Amino acid sequence: xxxxxxxxxxxxxxxxxIGCRDTGKAVLLDPVLxxxxxxxxxxxxxxxxxxxxxxxxxxxDHVTSACRLRSLIGSKVAYPEMxxxxxxxxxxxxxxxxxxxxxxxxxxxxxxxxxAHHSYLIDLCVSRRVFTGDALLIDGCGRTDFQNGDAGAxxxxxxxxxxxxxxxxxxxxxxxxxHRHVTTVAQERERNPRLGGGKTLEEFIDxxxxxxxxxxxxxxxxxxxxxxxxxxPVIENAEAMEPPGPSVQG
Amino acid sequence: xxxxxxxxxxxxxxxxxIGCRDTGKAVLLDPVLxxxxxxxxxxxxxxxxxxxxxxxxxxxDHVTSACRLRSLIGSKVAYPEMxxxxxxxxxxxxxxxxxxxxxxxxxxxxxxxxxAHHSYLIDLCVSRRVFTGDALLIDGCGRTDFQNGDAGAxxxxxxxxxxxxxxxxxxxxxxxxxHRHVTTVAQERERNPRLGGGKTLEEFIDxxxxxxxxxxxxxxxxxxxxxxxxxxPVIENAEAMEPPGPSVQG
Numbered sequence: 001x002x003x004x005x006x007x008x009x010x011x012x013x014x015x016x017x018i019g020c021r022d023t024g025k026a027v028l029l030d031p032v033l034x035x036x037x038x039x040x041x042x043x044x045x046x047x048x049x050x051x052x053x054x055x056x057x058x059x060x061d062h063v064t065s066a067c068r069l070r071s072l073i074g075s076k077v078a079y080p081e082m083x084x085x086x087x088x089x090x091x092x093x094x095x096x097x098x099x100x101x102x103x104x105x106x107x108x109x110x111x112x113x114x115x116a117h118h119s120y121l122i123d124l125c126v127s128r129r130v131f132t133g134d135a136l137l138i139d140g141c142g143r144t145d146f147q148n149g150d151a152g153a154x155x156x157x158x159x160x161x162x163x164x165x166x167x168x169x170x171x172x173x174x175x176x177x178x179h180r181h182v183t184t185v186a187q188e189r190e191r192n193p194r195l196g197g198g199k200t201l202e203e204f205i206d207x208x209x210x211x212x213x214x215x216x217x218x219x220x221x222x223x224x225x226x227x228x229x230x231x232x233p234v235i236e237n238a239e240a241m242e243p244p245g246p247s248v249q250g
Numbered sequence: 251x252x253x254x255x256x257x258x259x260x261x262x263x264x265x266x267x268i269g270c271r272d273t274g275k276a277v278l279l280d281p282v283l284x285x286x287x288x289x290x291x292x293x294x295x296x297x298x299x300x301x302x303x304x305x306x307x308x309x310x311d312h313v314t315s316a317c318r319l320r321s322l323i324g325s326k327v328a329y330p331e332m333x334x335x336x337x338x339x340x341x342x343x344x345x346x347x348x349x350x351x352x353x354x355x356x357x358x359x360x361x362x363x364x365x366a367h368h369s370y371l372i373d374l375c376v377s378r379r380v381f382t383g384d385a386l387l388i389d390g391c392g393r394t395d396f397q398n399g400d401a402g403a404x405x406x407x408x409x410x411x412x413x414x415x416x417x418x419x420x421x422x423x424x425x426x427x428x429h430r431h432v433t434t435v436a437q438e439r440e441r442n443p444r445l446g447g448g449k450t451l452e453e454f455i456d457x458x459x460x461x462x463x464x465x466x467x468x469x470x471x472x473x474x475x476x477x478x479x480x481x482x483p484v485i486e487n488a489e490a491m492e493p494p495g496p497s498v499q500g
Contacts, residue, residue: 005422005431011468012425016381029381030424033480055476056383056424060397060469064480077479087479108411110385112404113392119382119411131266131279132369133306135360142363147310154362161358161369170420170432172255174280174306175262179441181255181434182420191429218261219310226305229327229337230283230314 001103001122002046005168005186006039008032011062015039018122019048020101027052027100028075029120033063040073050075051100052090057117058083080107082116092118129170130185136162137173138183141194144208146219151208155201163189251353251372252296255418255436256289258282261312265289268372269298270351277302277350278325279370283313290323300325301350302340307367308333330357332366342368379420380435386412387423388433391444394458396469401458405451413439 002019015035019026026048031039043050053066053075066077067087078098081091092098098105098120108119134142136158144151162171167186190196194207216222252269265285269276276298281289293300303316303325316327317337328348331341342348348355348370358369384392386408394401412421417436440446444457466472 012427014422014424014426014431016422030383056381056385058397058473058476059384060466060472062468063472063475066479068480070479079479083477085477085479087477108380110382110404110407110411112394112400112402112407113384113397115398115400115403117383117385117392117407119380119385121378121380121415128371130358130369130371131306132360133280133367134309134363135306135367135369142367144362147308147363148365150362150365152362153365154360157360157362157367161360165371168431172264172266174264176264177262179437181264181418181437182432184431187429187431216310218312222310222313223308225313226308227333227335227337228317229320229329229335230317 002048003168004042006035006042008035008062010034013062017042018103019046020103023101024048025051025101027054027098027105028069029054030056030059031065031069033065033068036065036068039065052076052078052098054078054098054105054120056119057114080116080118128166129172130162130165131172132162133174136171136188138176138180139192143213145213146216147223151205152201155204158195252276252298253418254292256285256292258285258312260284263312267292268353269296270353273351274298275301275351277304277355278319279304280306280309281315281319283315283318286315286318289315302326302328302348304328304348304355304370306369307364330366330368378416379422380412380415381422382412383424386421386438388426388430389442393463395463396466397473401455402451405454408445
């Protein structure tokens with residue numbers, strides 16, 4: 001599967017391009033009129049043929065490019081059957097999923113925002129995941145003030161190894177203190193308060209130096225225990241330790 | 251691939267269970283001593299054999315269960331080679347990835363938090379993605395005050411169709427106003443301010459009724475245009491419209 005999450009800033013709309021690598025066929029989900037040229041360029045760049053535009057619902061905040069795409073490149077217009085639109089070429093419903101190459105978009109009837117709104121499930125697809133431990137966290141990063149930590153090294157690690165990955169790579173960190181579960185390379189490049197928005201090495205080092213974090217409660221037991229792979233003699237003490245609190249992110 | 255994101259609340263640590271569906275072999279990434287029993291139960295439930303525990307670094311906030319797992323079920327202990335731990339069975343580095351069944355964990359040297367910290371990339375794996383349009387957004391949901399919107403219906407849609415999916419299903423919404431890109435079913439069940447933490451239907455309806463949102467700027471042009479699949483006569487007007495602002499979430 002080929003996947004792109006594309007953004008239209010005026011209406012803050014995500015358009016998703018999903019293509020089948022084997023057949024070169026693709027779908028644009030919720031395409032926006034103003035970004036037709038960009039979307040056509042991405043299709044060409046990836047060598048994909050647009051089979052369908054597909055909508056989750058009749059949008060109230062932007063105009064779809066479905067019709068324009070059809071007139072420009074002959075793609076078919078797919079809408080939830082329940083919308084009853086005569087301009088649509090193809091209707092989808094829970095009983096009538098949309099197949100493109102080896103991919104299936106399974107419609108899920110999810111009314112409420114509109115009465116015919118549908119979500120779409122792709123149950124089998126290829127993705128890239130990176131597990132970043134305490135290097136890069138969601139809206140944060142690991143501390144650099146113990147265990148030979150080094151803010152400059154962390155900055156380079158994140159830029160050279162994580163931010164260099166494709167934008168939609170899924171980032172699964174080792175911790176989160178606010179019940180967030182996953183992020184992407186693009187999200188952290190854009191909005192991570194310590195690293196995002198093009199912060200320089202010097203800015204990052206200043207931010208890390210100013211954190212003024214407390215001494216980690218468990219460090220004196222955890223580090224020696226972990227240097228023994230968590231071996232048992234030390235573990236006996238570890239079990240009596242206080243809860244650690246949010247020690248790695250600060 | 252079989253994937254589980256597991257959470258240890260005292261240190262807010264995510265442990266990742268990654269298994270190969272074909273061979274039944276699995277890896278636990280950053281397992282925590284206190285959750286050994288849970289992790290063994292998950293392995294058993296999924297019919298997986300633990301080949302390795304694997305660490306991103308020597309943790310300072312919790313004790314790994316690597317050694318305990320080895321003594322209980324014979325799994326091998328894998329650490330970054332650079333940590334130089336005699337208790338490890340297997341050492342990994344950028345030049346020495348870890349393969350388990352058909353999966354490869356490619357180490358990425360990411361120092362800074364510690365000087366031997368590694369992230370891991372899995373470049374090809376199977377995931378479940380749901381594209382939720384304006385039904386479920388990150389920390390929000392679509393409006394229900396126009397286009398036959400209905401808060402009760404939206405509540406049921408999200409609970410019955412989205413929240414019923416496996417917890418780690420990736421949720422890709424149609425909008426985000428804060429540069430967030432992706433969420434999961436688990437994240438929204440837990441912390442969505444309108445729906446999470448077990449909010450009742452009545453609470454949700456009250457929240458939606460109290461939003462007091464402005465009339466969407468583009469709705470009178472966008473809805474008719476989209477009912478024509480974005481057909482051109484209406485589009486001419488649409489292009490002259492004001493920017494829409496964050497109208498669907500409120």
